[in-house]
Amino acid sequence: MDKRSKIALYIIGAVIVFMMIAEIAKPKALNWRNSYSAADKIPLGCFVLFNELETFSKGDVLVSKQSVYEYLKDQEFSEPKSLMLINNLVSFDNEESNALMKFVEDGNTVFISSSYFYGNVLDTLNVSVQKQYTDIYRKEAKNKFTSPHLQDNNRLYKDVIENSFFESIDTLKTTVLGTLTSKNEDDEDETHANFIKVDFGKNNGQFILHTNPFAFTNYHLLNDNENYAATVLSYLPKQQIIWDNNYKSGRKIITSPLRFILSNSALKWAFYISMFGLILFVIFRGKRTQRIIPVIKKLDNATVDFTRTIGELYYQHGNFTNIIQKKIQYFLEHIRTRYYLETNQFNSKFIDNLAAKSSNTKEETKNLVDYIVFLKSKPYHTEQDLIELNKKIEHFKRT
Known part of the structure; x- marks a missing residue:
């Protein structure tokens, strides 16, 4: 803030302070209201x-x-x-x-x-x-x-x-x-x-x-x-x-909405007791009740949605070869992490161990492995190849 702006603010502040002092210090105007009340010292009081x-x-x-x-x-x-x-x-x-x-x-x-x-x-x-x-x-x-x-x-x-x-x-x-x-x-x-x-x-x-x-x-x-x-x-x-002191123009009148309650002895004490009980309830309830624990919403697992979206993109572009390669890689990774088998060679020993650990028959396991070998040897793939591979893998996993 530059010097000129500061001076302007100081002047405005001084004027406001001066107006406040003048308002407080100015003499109050006489109240000429008809009162006739014994407590009023105004001109028309008694x-x-x-x-x-x-x-x-x-x-x-x-x-x-x-x-x-x-x-x-x-x-x-x-x-x-x-x-x-x-x-x-x-x-x-x-x-x-x-x-x-x-x-x-x-x-x-x-x-x-x-x-x-x-x-x-x-x-x-x-x-x-x-x-x-x-x-x-x-x-x-x-x-x-x-x-x-x-x-x-x-x-x-x-x-x-x-x-x-x-x-x-x-x-x-x-x-x-x-x-x-x-x-x-x-x-x-x-x-x-x-x-x-x-x-x-x-x-x-x-x-x-x-x-x-x-x-x-x-x-x-x-x-x-x-x-x-x-x-x-x-x-x-x-x-x-x-x-x-009742028939007075300056008689003090209670304008509170509680006037009727406070003017009746029974209602007045009922009101006081209710307010006292409410205060006690707030004090003790506030001390004994644990603060509300906020509910933290579980984070959504977006991996499946992401994978589904990527798969739909591949499928829409008709790149079945890429999808088959990714599906074979995912299935081989599943074999390595779940059955702890090496997937470098698809020989008879590998087929026997996979069939034993996955509870599938040796014939079903051999058909799946042979079909994977067959697909890996093909340079181009069709939609039917993808559907057949998916069926064999799903059938293999269900057992």
């Missing part, structure tokens, strides 16, 4: 809120990682609890709605902060939610409390917010605790309820509903809006809080 929640809870904060139905069906509370659900969307099926309403009927509190609600709960409470779809995340909104004593904690949310409000409420059972004021499409101020309390049941149970979950995210709690969130939570009764 790490800060969850770690400050003991201030509003009587005792340790309980964490639910199941659906409302699964969590509440086997629970028996000796004292009233407050269940907190914060997410951009909260949706309940029939079983979950019934479990939630029974929980409140027993004298507990449910706090829900969401931009949109869905389920039988809202129908039962005669409440409907409307979302302001214009300029999502950009429309300024003044979040205010109805109590005159809490006006200092009102906040103007300028960014990172979706403006949702209660379009209709049951005024006989509902108390408006806060409102939202924002500009409509005609640039006029509109005020709607966005924070309400609904009494439910005969045991002082209540639903506290709020339509601005962004107020509880890390972004706003760390940007001088913590007083508003704290004031909203101050409406919760002083009792133990159950933090919902």
Whole structure:
């Protein structure tokens, strides 16, 4: 490689290294994904809120990682609890709605902060939610409390917010605790309820509903809006809080194909035992079993094929004299190697010894030897001479 090529390679390598360093060193972009998970420190996570929640809870904060139905069906509370659900969307099926309403009927509190609600709960409470779809995340909104004593904690949310409000409420059972004021499409101020309390049941149970979950995210709690969130939570009764970590957009979900097996205790242990047994089988089987011996194919004996091919060539050319000479030579060699007789002279002694050792009669042996002598004396041979010689030799060898 010449000097110019080396320099070009060095430059290319340096550029690649520089690009790798720049990629590693560049600041990571902020993750603006809706999460509301207690473990997420991203702007729209609830790490800060969850770690400050003991201030509003009587005792340790309980964490639910199941659906409302699964969590509440086997629970028996000796004292009233407050269940907190914060997410951009909260949706309940029939079983979950019934479990939630029974929980409140027993004298507990449910706090829900969401931009949109869905389920039988809202129908039962005669409440409907409307979302302001214009300029999502950009429309300024003044979040205010109805109590005159809490006006200092009102906040103007300028960014990172979706403006949702209660379009209709049951005024006989509902108390408006806060409102939202924002500009409509005609640039006029509109005020709607966005924070309400609904009494439910005969045991002082209540639903506290709020339509601005962004107020509880890390972004706003760390940007001088913590007083508003704290004031909203101050409406919760002083009792133990159950933090919902299931109805979250940022909930960690196992995407493995083994999710169903690992979620079932019996199947999970069966899977583990099977894998352990398979590993043991591989270890011991690999040590005790001899390596497979490769089959070596026996080499083909090409001598016979070669001889047959050569004979066919001679026969096709009609050179019977050459074939007869080769056949006589081969037969005499057979006599020398098998019967250990000299083939220099074909006298009576040779004929007697050959007949005795080959188990042929003296007459048959003499005929064969005489015929060989006859053929050797002829200058030219015919096909019939070759056929006759072959018959006599084959007959001689069969005995």
